[in-house]
Amino acid sequence: MFRADLERYAAYLGREDAGDITVLARYEFHGTHAGWHTHAACGDEHAIVPGRTSTPQHFRIPAKDKRHRKAVFRVTDQNAAEIATRAFRLARGIGSFRM
């Protein structure tokens, strides 16, 4: 999802588990925070609670107080899906992609 007027963007990389989704990572931009960042689940993937977008296994990369290489919001209807595809290094045509 994204809101150009608020400079907000969030893309989720998840795995379907028995009718629920386990969020492995989210790629985000918040107009009020510094730059693009990822919240990635680290450690045992089976310890991640399905159905939640944020768990104790998710860590912010880079950390809030660290330098962000990309700090400009340039999301449009035309490139929103491509940004997620690149962030998660997905090959086109693999899996499902929902906006």
Ligand SMILES: [Zn+2]
């Ligand atoms: Zn965030």
